[in-house]
Amino acid sequence: MQFKHRDAVTTDLPRIVEIYNLAVATRECSCDLEPTTVEARRESFLKHTPSHRPLWVAEDAEAIEEGVVGYLGFFPFMNERPGYFITADLAIYLHPRYQNKRLGTYLLTEAIRHAPSLGIEVVTATIFASNQSSIRLFTRQGFERWGYMPRVARLETIEHDLVLMGRRLK
Secondary structure (H helix, E strand, O other): OOEEEEEOOHHHHHHHHHHHHHHHHHOOOOOOOOOOOHHHHHHHHHHOEOOOEOEEEEEEOOOHHHOEEEEEEEEEOOOOOHHHOOEEEEEEEEOHHHOOOOHHHHHHHHHHHHHHHHOOOEEEEEEEOOOHHHHHHHHHOOOEEEEEEEEEEEEOOEEEEEEEEEEEOO
16 A cells, blocks of 8 residues: 655544544543544644644545545644653554554654654654554654553543653654
8 A cells, every 4th residue: 555644634624533533432542532523623633733743644545535544643742831842742543444554654654754854853652551553553663662651541441551652863
């Protein structure tokens, strides 16, 4: 498969929300307990800018009719405090049909390559410890385990540990 990515535009928001809600339902990679809506995500979506903290959508270059099949966001680290401006927290969500098809690898590789042009020197991700496929994805891209937070999340009756993965780019 061949993938391409671009900056997300407002008309992509419904598909972004759809993909995110599919992830919420799995209880494997999001702390949200209920599906979100386009309106609820609009404010967060508008905070992304192509020149500083982009939100990218991915498409299957061989099946453009599928539309957006995944996305990657560069998010502020630690509540947008100015001293952390060199660090971005990454989030990747893929449509289930495109998981384990190297789309995550493609997006993460592109994020690492592009981050320095955004003034980003450090990239991080927080991942449920039980989400071994995501931990492997980030590890293969040179991320290391920088932290471990036991039982910091509860989804209904199941508690989750959180792993902080990081990589210095410079």
